[in-house]
Amino acid sequence: MQRVLNIETIKYINKNVKVCGWVNSRRDHGGIVFLDLRDRSGILQIVVTPTAELAKDIKNEYVLEIEGKIQKRPIKMFNPELETGEIELKAENINILAKAETLPFDLKDLNVSLPVLLDYRPITLRNKKIQAIFKIEEEAINSFRKTMKDLGFAEFQAPTIVPVATEGGAEVFHIDYFNGDAYLAQSPQLYKQILVGVFERIFTITRAYRAEPSVTTRHLTEYISLDAEMGFINSWQDLMDFCETVIRNIFLDLGKSCQKELKLFSATLPKLGEKIPRLKMKEAQEIIFKRTQRDNRESPDLEPEDEKEIYEFAKEKYGSELIFISHYPTKKRPFYTFPDPKDPEYTLSFDLLCRGLEIVTGGQRINDYEKLVKNIKKRKMKIKDFKFYLQAFKYGMPPEGGFCLGAERIVKQILDLENVREASLFPRDMARIDQRLSVSKKRNPRRKTSSLSGNKLKK
Ligand code: AMO
Numbered sequence: 001m002q003r004v005l006n007i008e009t010i011k012y013i014n015k016n017v018k019v020c021g022w023v024n025s026r027r028d029h030g031g032i033v034f035l036d037l038r039d040r041s042g043i044l045q046i047v048v049t050p051t052a053e054l055a056k057d058i059k060n061e062y063v064l065e066i067e068g069k070i071q072k073r074p075i076k077m078f079n080p081e082l083e084t085g086e087i088e089l090k091a092e093n094i095n096i097l098a099k100a101e102t103l104p105f106d107l108k109d110l111n112v113s114l115p116v117l118l119d120y121r122p123i124t125l126r127n128k129k130i131q132a133i134f135k136i137e138e139e140a141i142n143s144f145r146k147t148m149k150d151l152g153f154a155e156f157q158a159p160t161i162v163p164v165a166t167e168g169g170a171e172v173f174h175i176d177y178f179n180g181d182a183y184l185a186q187s188p189q190l191y192k193q194i195l196v197g198v199f200e201r202i203f204t205i206t207r208a209y210r211a212e213p214s215v216t217t218r219h220l221t222e223y224i225s226l227d228a229e230m231g232f233i234n235s236w237q238d239l240m241d242f243c244e245t246v247i248r249n250i251f252l253d254l255g256k257s258c259q260k261e262l263k264l265f266s267a268t269l270p271k272l273g274e275k276i277p278r279l280k281m282k283e284a285q286e287i288i289f290k291r292t293q294r295d296n297r298e299s300p301d302l303e304p305e306d307e308k309e310i311y312e313f314a315k316e317k318y319g320s321e322l323i324f325i326s327h328y329p330t331k332k333r334p335f336y337t338f339p340d341p342k343d344p345e346y347t348l349s350f351d352l353l354c355r356g357l358e359i360v361t362g363g364q365r366i367n368d369y370e371k372l373v374k375n376i377k378k379r380k381m382k383i384k385d386f387k388f389y390l391q392a393f394k395y396g397m398p399p400e401g402g403f404c405l406g407a408e409r410i411v412k413q414i415l416d417l418e419n420v421r422e423a424s425l426f427p428r429d430m431a432r433i434d435q436r437l438s439v440s441k442k443r444n445p446r447r448k449t450s451s452l453s454g455n456k457l458k459k
Pocket of ligand 1: 219
């Protein structure tokens with residue numbers, strides 16, 4: 001007999017089927033045993049009666065193949081929470097495909113601390129609510145890809161072993177490359193720029209690595225970077241328009257395909273208002289000062305508490321839970337960032353904050369070869385390190401720019417997760433690669449801070 005997915009069994013009332021899956025839970029009621037069988041499509045109730053003999057040895061997470069008849073449940077036994085809640089399968093034969101040891105916690109009503117959740121990741125990912133996080137992440141990534149393709153962007157695969165650091169400030173993982181030096185890419189930045197010189201519009205969904213030496217609720221050492229870059233922009237404002245389209249579509253698509261998952265978290269999609277408001281960093285700092293009397297007006301970046309305050313402001317004034325902040329100081333942004341011609345102390349770059357956390361960074365880039373060379377020298381970086389990248393500019397690069405959206409961060413903000421690690425399948429940080437590490441000074445003998453000066457601060 002061919003296997004049928006749990007969700008499909010509703011079409012087989014009074015017919016015999018074979019289903020396969022894991023035991024999500026077991027309930028014994030005298031001589032009757034109820035099993036909730038979980039497969040990739042959902043849950044199906046299995047009833048083992050008149051004698052429970054067939055289910056005698058079966059425990060949670062056993063992998064079963066069950067044959068039997070699909071029958072309508074008595075009305076008072078309907079379960080509106082399940083898509084198969086009006087039916088059940090009366091087991092006639094149960095074949096154990098794999099046994100499972102007793103779990104260290106209740107997987108169905110998972111209530112464990114974050115470290116335990118991550119220590120047991122191969123199992124805790126089986127929980128329905130945890131799975132929902134990654135369905136949302138997958139849909140957000142699909143939506144990004146679809147929007148990019150619809151807008152004429154070509155997809156590329158970025159290298160992750162690179163010869164130089166690009167983002168500075170945020171630290172870089174050094175690797176011993178056949179007795180030479182190489183790094184794990186902090187961003188596909190230089191490659192997406194190079195490829196604007198080839199394809200005009202380009203995007204990638206890739207891995208980026210940051211040797212973050214501290215444990216925060218916002219930073220991973222490996223994250224999913226959704227990057228876009230485009231040439232022939234009329235203004236840096238075009239980039240924010242594109243970014244806004246991407247974000248709007250992500251929320252629209254999640255609204256269409258992930259209602260069930262959002263409901264599990266009692267989450268609502270962030271409101272954007274008619275247009276996402278845009279403020280310069282200095283303007284934001286003035287507003288924050290007026291609202292709180294907290295004076296961070298001389299700070300070169302928005303502090304995390306400022307990001308939260310400006311979110312409250314945007315929500316109250318514009319009905320938007322997102323806000324673009326632009327014009328960060330030139331000396332605090334990477335070397336490729338375009339200074340504002342009206343005030344070169346500040347850049348034509350922006351962050352997009354969602355519910356008080358930065359989820360996107362972007363901006364116009366310096367596309368003039370001579371200016372780029374001058375800027376690299378001014379920052380005391382070595383031209384020879386950038387010779388390869390500079391070819392793209394030496395031989396004609398249109399006005400261009402782009403942005404990057406952190407996948408885990410947007411999911412964190414949508415679902416109001418406490419920690420960005422919850423939005424990473426297998427999160428890495430200073431204290432964990434799958435399993436907890438014993439962090440000692442010895443562990444980081446090779447970690448180098450980027451040689452690039454004057455770059456974005458890590459918040
Ligand atoms: P930036 O360094 O701001 O910019 O990174 C872009 C976006 O990536 C996400 N992000 C992170 N997510 C989790 N853990 C981290 N450690 C981490 N670091 C960054 C954030 C952030 O907004 N090259 C530029 C982008 C550009 O200008 O196109 C860059 O990498 O969501």
